[in-house]
Amino acid sequence: MTLEGWQIQDLASRLGGQLRVLPGAVVGWDLTAALALGTALGIAPAAMAELLPVIEAVMVVKLNEQMDHTDGGKTR
Structure with a gap:
């Protein structure tokens, strides 16, 4: 893995x-x-702009799936 x-x-x-x-x-x-x-933390802004939205999208899907699973699939 790269430093960034x-x-x-x-x-x-x-x-x-x-x-x-x-x-x-x-x-x-x-x-x-x-x-x-x-x-x-000294992280390059270009690296944050490039990578955080991609990670954020996966995080949102996974957390919402986890919440759906733990509440028995109740509708929001």
């Missing part, structure tokens, strides 16, 4: 408290906070 890849992976693991949510659904990260944290 490792940095983005580390950043993504730190964003658990920066979720944007609606009742019953995760809609994404607070990307303003994510970019600020990444900047404070």
Whole structure:
């Protein structure tokens, strides 16, 4: 993995408290906070702009699937 890849992976693991949510659904990260944290950690802005949205999309799908599974598939 490249240095930038490792940095983005580390950043993504730190964003658990920066979720944007609606009742019953995760809609994404607070990307303003994510970019600020990444900047404070010295991560290249271009790497964040390129990789965070891709990771965010997968995270949203997986968390929403997990929430659907744990609430018995109830509609939102």
